[in-house]
Amino acid sequence: MVYEGPGRVEVHDIDYPTYDLKDGPGVNKANIGRKVRHGAILKTVTTNICGSDQHMVRGRTTAPEGLVLGHEITGEVVDVGPDVEYVKVGDVCSVPFNIACGRCRNCKEGKTGICLNVNPDRPGSAYGYVDMGGWVGGQAEYVLVPYADWNLLRFPDRDQALEKILDLTMLSDIFPTGYHGCVSAGVTTGSTVYVAGAGPVGLAAATSAYLLGAAVVIVGDLNEERLAQARSFGCETVNVAQGDPVEQVRQILGHDAPAIGEPLVDAAVDAVGFEARGHGQNAQTEMPATVLNSLMTMTRAGGAIGIPGLYVTGDPGGVDEAAKEGSLSLRLGLGWAKSHSFVTGQCPVMKYNRNLMMAILHDRVQIAKNVNATPISLDQAPRGYQEFDQGAARKYVIDPHGVVGKRAA
Template sequence: MPGNRGVVYEGPGKVEVHETDYPEFELKDGPGVNPANVGRKLPHAAILKTVATNICGSDQHMVRGRTTAPPGLVLGHEITGEVVETGPDVEFIKTGDLVSVPFNISCGRCRNCKEGKTGICENVNPDRPGSAYGYVDMGGWVGGQADYVLVPYADWNLLKFPDKDRAMEKILDLAMLADIFPTGFHGCVTAGVQPGSTVYIAGAGPVGLAAAASAFLLGAAVVIVADLNKERLDQAHSFGCETVNIALGEPKDQIEQILGEPEVDCAVDAVGFEARGHGHDAQVERPATVLNSLMDVTRAGGAIGIPGLYVTGDPGAADEAAQHGSLSIRIGLGWAKSHTFATGQCPVMRYNRQLMQAILHDRVQIAKAVNATPISLDQAPRGYHEFDQGAARKYVLDPHGTISG
């Protein structure tokens, strides 16, 4: 049995690479594992040798200490890998298959899964519907920023790449299928982006950039990306986006300079609960700012996609209400403008096969759009630090040197 290493959350601001247990076909006790999941048998699972596993902004929320994540949690929910072992109940996935792993863990059997709502599976997290690898309050499934990882319900969850050699040629692009590409795409779909749309995307991190690329894929006429970080705005501009620097003032005024009118057809929140203010408040945390500004700049009858993460518990929030996930949202404005809102985890399986085909047939260059940058597993702490400092990159961990090799 080979050894295993994983990227472990040690406390606010600190991650380290440690020796970890090699996966078994049973969920063991450990940091963050729900007691009701301990001892759960997994004959339907597969063990993967990790080819690529990405650092996500959602991971960063935990590492900053903005959640109740326990020390010792192995991180990582964006996984691409090669199957090295399957449980006795796995029928169709085979050893040697190269696969993408949706970050949603879903059973394929419950009502929500059968309706395509895989982000809120009813059978994988005893606390509430919905689960993910290596994430706080998600049932305790071990994260995939590791050499090897276990994936339950393998026949259901895994997306097999049809040609292994061809897939390896585009592995950095395909690594985005586990989360940020479908998540950005979902934000645009739920916001109603279509040919000719004008689109405003709050946040130029990897999800925001993936949403921008998705908007173009869906036929948007103008895509406007807003952020505080010049390097990230430059990255958005590099593939055709207009940009808004919210440190300079309210987005509405800058949108009017771009479009000749102060409103857009569609908007996407790719920031979430650690949002900052605009203008003179740009360095101050204002968790409701993005949602309120999106209602302000979206035309009446428009829709707002909200793939940005919001949490039920934020111990680092500036006020008591926000610590419990309560924000001062101008719902009256959204109601008056007949806005449609879509929230929650992206159901990755709704989109990942189609987006895989778009990648394989050169319809999109998602790795270039998000500036995907491979680093070794041992460099993960550095990657987390640089990402936290605002690096305009999507760090892709390469545990076995497969990508660089």
Template sequence: MPANRAVIYQGPGRVAIQEIPYPTYEMKDGPGVNKANIGRRTPHGAILRTVASNICGSDQHMVRGRTTAPEGLVLGHEITGEVIDVGPDVEYIKVGDVCSVPFNIACGRCRNCKEGKTGVCLNVNPDRPGSAYGYVDMGGWIGGQAEYVLVPYADWNLLKFPDRDQAMAKILDLAMLTDIFPTGYHGCVSAGVTTGSTVYIAGAGPVGLAAATSAWLLGAAVVIVGDLNEERLAQARSFGCETVNVAQGDPAEQVQQILGRDAPAIGQPLVDSAVDAVGFEARGHGADAQTEMPATVLNALMDLTRAGGAIGVPGLYVTGDPGGVDEAAKVGSLSLRLGLGWAKSHSFVTGQCPVMKYNRNLMMAILHDRVQIAKNVNAVPIPLDQAPQGYQDFDQGAAKKYVLDPHGLVRAGRN
């Protein structure tokens, strides 16, 4: 069997490339593996040679030490790969298929999966509904920032690209299908974005930029992106978004200036829809821009969104945060102005994006040149060995989406 190198979490602020076992069709003990999953057989799985595996902001939460992730955890839940072996129970996926892997691991058999709620599958994580590759408290499935990875329930989970040559020519865009593009799209759909909508998106990281791209795809009239990072805001402006630097003060006042006479005559400047693409490490606005205030974004979105509007919350919130600003935040308890949201009849949708609900249609939009998601999020392929530097640069606010390219296939496919 070939060697298998992977990105390993080594403790707060540290990742390294190490050799790990080649995938098999049985779960073994190891860092983060749920004890009830040890020995679990996966004849329904497939082994993939990793074509691309992206660094995600959710990975950064673990690497910063802001979760209970154990040292030694193999990272990576944004996986695109080529099938090189299939288990005896796999019927439709074939060796040689190039596929997108939804970051949600789902069985396809439980009630939630059958209802399309693949982000909260009941059968893959013994602790609670929902699972993902290489992520804390998600059952212990090995991450895909590696040369090779196992995907369980392959016939159900894998999205096969129709044509290999076409896929490799657009592989950097297609690599966004595993998480951030569907997640940003889900945030917008949850917030009711449609033709003519005015939309405010909190966060200009990759998920926020993917949400902004999705808002345009859904027909929004105005897309406003708020962040503290001017380089990331410039990236949002590069594809037509208006921007708000929340370090300069209350975003409501800046949104008012953008909407101008299109704003409602009564009350504060209000958008139709809002998306939280920041999550639990949010910072304050204005003078508090360097202070962590985890409820800031959600409260600001309730302020900014019109009565009867909706708020999509794809940004990550956790039940355990060792670095939380207070005891409440350490268990995911935030000081929300729920009364404001109630008074304005807001709707909220939270939780993992059910990737399979959207990935095929978004794939078609990419293949038929309806969207340039890789350009909009500034996706940059790098070799696996450069992952530690990629994590460091991303943590410092680089306006890039780093795509790990373990076998050089992304760079070769685009040449």
């Protein structure tokens, strides 16, 4: 699945992966010729379309044309490099979207989202993503995973994994990302939580909030179909097209809400990011700081805001010159006055994926159902991108080899 310019993705034939990096769209020159003896080649079982992919496909990043997309990958190991010790051919594994070496200071501290050794451009890397070193994406039949012993999460039982593959495929990104947003926001037993955005990451965050023991989870969005999906597993919802979410949240909380003018929720999660739109009459107007400012307004003093939503340093379609370089008009003084904590950046997937895997395998959570996982073939992926961009309340799961389809049949 290849990005061909704003609004266009196409299925192309590409070379089979090898254990050395070649030149190509987005590949940093320092990575060309890099040996990956520590890598493994995976036959892709599932690979998902992500909202972060959509930012690139809309032309809202500096992604080069020809980039092979896909950072949400689950696959079967079909070959291993000569330096791989523990991963074996036949293992079915989840691939964290963060590419990490396991050797640098940040990796050793568990900060795998900002590995120092895999991307010459900046700390942090991912498959098939702009400014992430040029590692080939996984929306393909096969993919190379570097540092395989470190990066791959092996499922303990192959048959069980394939039976639950639509749930387990969410471990590569959105489930840990939503969970990280909630953990960063301090969600715990009895918390009242507001999640901005009812796309797949927002729904994963809402699911995670319940898993962490939240008493009330409120999800806000402009898309009524996506809000209905949030309600399907017990969330309260607000349609921000109908006005400021603060008053709507107050009405939901009822007698539990503080007095007028006081904060509303214990914790908040921004699952929208830099393409945020306004509220009420401004619902069709792009206002990239809207979500963050509203979350500061509605979060209690001393509370925290998790920000798994994507913010970028380069946005050709930004609403003004400041937005084009990621500079937003934040009410930082409000957040400072309320002693808010903010956590941003890539989720360090490896911090959470094993425990979330266990929650799935032991039926503690139904993440695929909650995000409305919808399998499609690789040939159907361009249509999936189009429908997702139009607001479909689905998480599209690409099934390149028909594994999901065969099991469903």
